[in-house]
Amino acid sequence: MERAMFFFMCMLILAGLPAEALDIAVIVNKQNPVSKLTSMELSKILKLEKQYWEGGMKVYLVLQESGSSEKQIVLKRVYRMDDEGLKKYWLGKMFRGEISSFPKTLGSSEAVKRFISQVPNAIGFIDNSTADASVKVLLVDGRTPGDQGYSLTGDK
Amino acid sequence: MQEAEVSRFLIVLVAACLFLPLPAWSQEEDHEERGEQGDPAHPAPQLIIKGFTDISFSENQDENENTFTLGQFDLFITSALSDKFSFLSEVVYRFGRDNKASFEIERVQVKYSHSDQINLVLGRMHTPLGYWNETYHHGAWFQTTAFRPEVEDSNVLPQHEIGLQFLGSQRFPSLDFEYNISIANGRARTISENQTVQDFNGLKAVNILLKASPDALPGLKFGFNTYIDKIPADPAVPARNGEIDELILGAHLVYLSANIEFLSEFAHISHDDEVSGKDFETTGYYIQGAYQYQKWKPYYRFDYLNFGDGDPYYASILLDQKKHTAGVRFDPILWLGLKIEYSFTRPRIKDSFSSITLQTAFTF
Numbered sequence: 001m002e003r004a005m006f007f008f009m010c011m012l013i014l015a016g017l018p019a020e021a022l023d024i025a026v027i028v029n030k031q032n033p034v035s036k037l038t039s040m041e042l043s044k045i046l047k048l049e050k051q052y053w054e055g056g057m058k059v060y061l062v063l064q065e066s067g068s069s070e071k072q073i074v075l076k077r078v079y080r081m082d083d084e085g086l087k088k089y090w091l092g093k094m095f096r097g098e099i100s101s102f103p104k105t106l107g108s109s110e111a112v113k114r115f116i117s118q119v120p121n122a123i124g125f126i127d128n129s130t131a132d133a134s135v136k137v138l139l140v141d142g143r144t145p146g147d148q149g150y151s152l153t154g155d156k
Numbered sequence: 157m158q159e160a161e162v163s164r165f166l167i168v169l170v171a172a173c174l175f176l177p178l179p180a181w182s183q184e185e186d187h188e189e190r191g192e193q194g195d196p197a198h199p200a201p202q203l204i205i206k207g208f209t210d211i212s213f214s215e216n217q218d219e220n221e222n223t224f225t226l227g228q229f230d231l232f233i234t235s236a237l238s239d240k241f242s243f244l245s246e247v248v249y250r251f252g253r254d255n256k257a258s259f260e261i262e263r264v265q266v267k268y269s270h271s272d273q274i275n276l277v278l279g280r281m282h283t284p285l286g287y288w289n290e291t292y293h294h295g296a297w298f299q300t301t302a303f304r305p306e307v308e309d310s311n312v313l314p315q316h317e318i319g320l321q322f323l324g325s326q327r328f329p330s331l332d333f334e335y336n337i338s339i340a341n342g343r344a345r346t347i348s349e350n351q352t353v354q355d356f357n358g359l360k361a362v363n364i365l366l367k368a369s370p371d372a373l374p375g376l377k378f379g380f381n382t383y384i385d386k387i388p389a390d391p392a393v394p395a396r397n398g399e400i401d402e403l404i405l406g407a408h409l410v411y412l413s414a415n416i417e418f419l420s421e422f423a424h425i426s427h428d429d430e431v432s433g434k435d436f437e438t439t440g441y442y443i444q445g446a447y448q449y450q451k452w453k454p455y456y457r458f459d460y461l462n463f464g465d466g467d468p469y470y471a472s473i474l475l476d477q478k479k480h481t482a483g484v485r486f487d488p489i490l491w492l493g494l495k496i497e498y499s500f501t502r503p504r505i506k507d508s509f510s511s512i513t514l515q516t517a518f519t520f
Contacts, residue, residue: 050272050327051269051272056271057239058239081414085414092298094204094232094234095232095298096290096291097234097244097265097267097277100204100234100236100242100243100244101202101236121239
């Protein structure tokens with residue numbers, strides 16, 4: 001009985017604890033001269049409303065798979081739609097001739113980072129804890145992941 | 157002829173099925189191995205094929221019997237040839253009210269993208285008239301309602317064009333600006349004919365569409381277009397034995413958010429007829445609103461269409477009308493929508509009539 005009470009109390013405490021925070025880093029290839037974006041610029045690039053970098057290279061957008069925490073945060077903070085809405089959005093852009101296919105999707109932050117480190121015009125988003133010197137983390141509205149007020153933050 | 161068309165239809169259908177293991181959304185679930193074959197920045201071109209169709213059941217007081225109807229069978233193909241060049245094609249099979257099949261290449265276009273500001277499209281395209289014609293067109297699954305607005309149907313407006321389009325977008329401090337300038341063969345001798353191979357009068361149609369999206373209200377878009385053409389004479393019809401100068405002025409205002417859909421478009425068509433020496437003025441517009449609640453989306457639309465009296469170019473479709481449409485769309489899954497729609501039409505020269513339609517529209 002005491003053991004059951006102890007277990008119950010532990011569950012209550014765990015339930016009351018805040019979920020672990022996850023900061024999303026927006027990354028580009030180190031050759032990309034861009035180092036910062038506003039929230040609006042980021043939204044336009046991730047929605048492929050803007051498809052060219054200032055230097056003339058085409059934006060190569062890399063997404064993460066449906067259901068990942070990283071994608072859930074970006075869906076909420078940037079796309080402001082759910083996963084089904086985003087699929088419908090891409091199909092609509094294809095139908096209007098604005099894009100030729102759905103954006104490339106990779107299975108993990110590590111895979112996205114590895115891909116972007118090899119592709120000069122690519123952009124993607126990853127769990128900030130996996131970011132390293134192989135890619136460039138962009139400032140968003142002048143803030144880096146972990147800064148107070150950084151917009152791309154959510155629960156793991 | 158009909159058998160040949162059906163055979164072609166079946167061949168394309170089988171071809172589509174062969175490609176089905178590579179539907180567009182499978183790319184969404186792509187895995188890293190595929191991207192890392194060869195040069196990941198420049199993968200080989202991939203043919204992506206999608207399909208749209210719809211099946212309806214309608215009871216219409218203005219027609220003879222209630223009926224099941226197979227809608228347009230639309231095969232849509234895209235391929236990125238490089239970072240700068242892409243290809244798009246759309247082929248539609250449809251059955252007329254006489255149950256005869258017909259086939260049409262609705263779009264074949266190659267696009268060169270230099271930048272966000274400068275793009276060039278060559279081929280057969282949707283005429284950039286405003287919102288509906290480029291956004292939904294053949295894909296009934298895309299549109300909330302079962303049917304198009306009246307002004308977007310029956311070639312009241314020139315829905316396709318063969319020629320060149322220059323288009324692009326530019327960011328300004330408080331809004332996004334888009335433009336589309338097209339030069340094309342324009343209208344043919346009759347509203348149902350196309351000038352896909354031969355322009356009958358050599359004079360090109362010019363259309364300019366300007367659109368803006370202000371930052372102050374995300375989801376709001378508005379725009380204006382001007383379309384100028386000289387419609388060739390049709391010697392087979394005495395009343396059409398001369399050219400018609402056509403001027404179309406259009407405007408649209410659209411607001412879209414996660415839950416709210418508001419669409420409105422207006423078109424004014426002037427026909428200056430050489431034979432009669434008369435000007436014919438046609439006006440059409442629609443206003444549509446919808447609200448998304450989970451998988452349900454109730455909607456309403458008002459259509460207005462008023463043809464210039466006796467306009468010889470519109471002789472086969474002259475029917476002034478006001479129409480109210482109300483319905484509910486339910487999407488049990490993302491790629492399939494079910495719609496139940498009631499409409500009440502008040503023509504100027506006929507008795508009013510109503511209709512009810514059940515439709516399933518899907519993409520595959």
